[in-house]
Amino acid sequence: MSLPAITAEEAIRKVLSLPASRRAAALRELLHGNRATLNKALEMLPTAGNAPHSMLGQTEIKPEIRIGPYLLRSVLGEGGFGIVWLAEQDEPLRRSVAFKILRPDRLDASSRARFESERHVVALLDHPGLIKIFEAGESPDGRPWFTMELAAGSPITQACDVAGLSLGQRIDLMSQVCRAVHHAHQRGVIHRDLKPSNILVSLDADEAVVKIIDFGIARAAFDPMNPDERAGALVGTPSFMAPEARNLRTGEADSRMDIYALGAVMLRLLTDCLPDDSNTLVAHKLFEKLSNDEKKVVVENRNTTLSKIISTLNGDLDAIIARCLRRDPRGRYDSALALAQDLERFRRGESVQARPDTPPRKIKRAINHHPLAVSLALIAIVVLSASLVTARSQRAVALAAKDRTEIASQSANDATVLITELLTEIVSKRNSAPLTSVDILAEASRLAGLRLNNDPIMEARVRASMGHLWTSQNRNDLAAQELSRAIELLQSNDQARLLAETELLLAGSLRADGSFVEARRNANKARLEFMSESPSDTDDIARACLELARISAAEGKNIDAAAFLEQATTALKSAPELNHKLLKKINSLSQTLSSTPNTPDKK
Numbered sequence: 001m002s003l004p005a006i007t008a009e010e011a012i013r014k015v016l017s018l019p020a021s022r023r024a025a026a027l028r029e030l031l032h033g034n035r036a037t038l039n040k041a042l043e044m045l046p047t048a049g050n051a052p053h054s055m056l057g058q059t060e061i062k063p064e065i066r067i068g069p070y071l072l073r074s075v076l077g078e079g080g081f082g083i084v085w086l087a088e089q090d091e092p093l094r095r096s097v098a099f100k101i102l103r104p105d106r107l108d109a110s111s112r113a114r115f116e117s118e119r120h121v122v123a124l125l126d127h128p129g130l131i132k133i134f135e136a137g138e139s140p141d142g143r144p145w146f147t148m149e150l151a152a153g154s155p156i157t158q159a160c161d162v163a164g165l166s167l168g169q170r171i172d173l174m175s176q177v178c179r180a181v182h183h184a185h186q187r188g189v190i191h192r193d194l195k196p197s198n199i200l201v202s203l204d205a206d207e208a209v210v211k212i213i214d215f216g217i218a219r220a221a222f223d224p225m226n227p228d229e230r231a232g233a234l235v236g237t238p239s240f241m242a243p244e245a246r247n248l249r250t251g252e253a254d255s256r257m258d259i260y261a262l263g264a265v266m267l268r269l270l271t272d273c274l275p276d277d278s279n280t281l282v283a284h285k286l287f288e289k290l291s292n293d294e295k296k297v298v299v300e301n302r303n304t305t306l307s308k309i310i311s312t313l314n315g316d317l318d319a320i321i322a323r324c325l326r327r328d329p330r331g332r333y334d335s336a337l338a339l340a341q342d343l344e345r346f347r348r349g350e351s352v353q354a355r356p357d358t359p360p361r362k363i364k365r366a367i368n369h370h371p372l373a374v375s376l377a378l379i380a381i382v383v384l385s386a387s388l389v390t391a392r393s394q395r396a397v398a399l400a401a402k403d404r405t406e407i408a409s410q411s412a413n414d415a416t417v418l419i420t421e422l423l424t425e426i427v428s429k430r431n432s433a434p435l436t437s438v439d440i441l442a443e444a445s446r447l448a449g450l451r452l453n454n455d456p457i458m459e460a461r462v463r464a465s466m467g468h469l470w471t472s473q474n475r476n477d478l479a480a481q482e483l484s485r486a487i488e489l490l491q492s493n494d495q496a497r498l499l500a501e502t503e504l505l506l507a508g509s510l511r512a513d514g515s516f517v518e519a520r521r522n523a524n525k526a527r528l529e530f531m532s533e534s535p536s537d538t539d540d541i542a543r544a545c546l547e548l549a550r551i552s553a554a555e556g557k558n559i560d561a562a563a564f565l566e567q568a569t570t571a572l573k574s575a576p577e578l579n580h581k582l583l584k585k586i587n588s589l590s591q592t593l594s595s596t597p598n599t600p601d602k603k
Helices: 008-015 020-030 035-044 109-123 156-163 167-186 256-271 283-288 292-301 306-324 336-348 359-369 371-396 401-427 437-451 456-472 476-491 496-512 516-533 538-554 558-573 580-594
Strands: 070-078 082-089 095-102 133-138 144-149 199-204 207-212
Touching (some): 020 035, 109 144, 167 306, 256 283, 306 336, 476 496, 496 516, 496 538, 538 558
Antiparallel strands (some): 199 207
């Protein structure tokens, strides 16, 4: 007989007797295997030594009590120092407000000062994404209170899950949050308790509105530490708290604490994960630690697929989140605005500051955003490649066959370098124009046939490169045309190894286009040619087996895919030096297969 599941509130009660610094770890142990409850408990976890008011059983103001012009209706929420009521104001105007009053068990001077500080901090702010203060006063029993606008909505994680918002929509929301936080920082206000429950989102007519609340432990940058902080008390919510915030005696509060919290919120919003004690900052690796059931929930709540989540996280978005979560605050974004701008760059498909740029990424963006420059670059590549081959061919006449082979190989390598260097260099110096990537590569293909018709091997290499670019643009039909032409050229020129490489490229393009029979035929030909021409080069054999596994997986034939992965692993491990990058790809597909059903009858 299984025991009833423990609730988040019950779990918090069990750990309250522990020192504040140990509560989060105790919750993780207590709620291991129940991530949803654990996340809820971690977000509710108090850190200043006291449980929320409702857990203490204190007597409190009853509903329907009037304080000044406000009629208190019901409790909206409670924190370590204050209780927030839904209240109705009847004069000088009628409206609903949030009425916050100091808790009856926190009447000491330190708590009163903290409460007054929040009122002062909120009054400094004027931004649509931040709560606004209306009025302040004191209750008949001497407790300070203030009223704020009534923020509609639910915690950002809950609102996004209920609405089934996509990863992109969630990133857009985080950009709004960052810009609101930046406004607070510009006013000298550090929130210090940013977490999903303090970021409300309302969805109205397909428009999402963000509102950041609860500045109860916020501090103006020019204010001194309060007595609790000077005594070393933990202030904030552990799972969203920057490492340096755990011991404020080491320095003043810094706005980069909020940057860390924004990264933790973003990680939670996108993956249902929280930063853990493993020092793993890569979002997709944290996501991969989830159980299959947990991943399924994440996928369903975001209306997407498992592969889409991993591919979206892997790369720039990983780098953005990791930069926020760096242990050393000097490695984080300098401002919340810089974070917002990087998220917006990511959404536009541009280079992000969090990740060094690389030539392949520059090329892909260039085709999308700088078409005229790319067209000029490709034309230059074709012309220069032809000139290079012609010049070297003339020099090769007097040389031995071995030397001619080496020169041909060097020419090919130089052409590849040109493709990378010229595209990236010219793109950085030219303005864009209304020319599509289809126009660019079609013109390059035409010129390749004109300029390189006397050098079939070089033409084949250039066409293979263009086929690869077509594949990156998801134009697999055009990629197949270029790659097929390259194969024809290589078949008649005794280039077995290059032929196998190109057949493998074509197999990948055909697979992406759903032509599985032709894809398998080309991948298998490549595998056999690799085994025949260079059986000692086990990496090539492993790559061909991996492509065959991908084709089988795309057809839903997981048993066949697993068999090819086994062959790939065997080939790879027989090499003198293990190719860890290729092994990682094999293992990644193996993990994906383990979480998806086999459909052997799928054609």
